[in-house]
Amino acid sequence: MIRWLWMIGFLLAGASLVEAGPLRITSESLSVDNAKNRAEFSSTVRLTKDDFELKCDRLVTFYKQQAGGELEQAEAYGNVSMQQGEKHGSSNEAIYKQFEGILILIGDAKVEDPEGTIEGEKIVHNLRTTATRIQQGDSGERVHLTFETEDDEETAAPVGKQLP
Secondary structure (H helix, E strand, C coil): CHHHHHHHHHHHHHHHHCCCCCEEEECCEEEEEHHHCEEEEEEEEEEEECCEEEEEEEEEEEEEHHHCCEEEEEEEEEEEEEEECCEEEEEEEEEEECCCCEEEEEEEEEEEECCEEEEEEEEEEECCCCCEEEECCCCCCCCEEEECCCCHHHHCCCCCCCCC
16 A cells, blocks of 8 residues: 555656656546556546646556656546647547657547647647647548638638739
């Protein structure tokens, strides 16, 4: 029991060694497998770090035991949503890569901010720079980008007419 609490303490606190601010995970239930360096959080899961928040139904975390339990990667499943500043998004699944500082949204992925919306099978969001890039999925589905403007009528020209 004490070893389990010790590992969870390092899992959560160890992540702060890579970047400023602690990483926190809350959920209604937790299962730990020290032999596989794995912990599974389920039911109303919330991962936060600095201004970043990830919510999901189930989160499977993988940590490096030799590095004091540092979080290496987390995989989110079911009702995945994220927010960082004014950007918010959703997907079916997500992969959070701690050392790279990226979040990969997978399956019906969508990210919105005040400037527009991007949609596709896979979206890669850099948590350090807040830059977001979209990738075509294995299904070959095209990506979508929608720009928000103050007055769409002024920015769109009817076919056959030129803007002044």
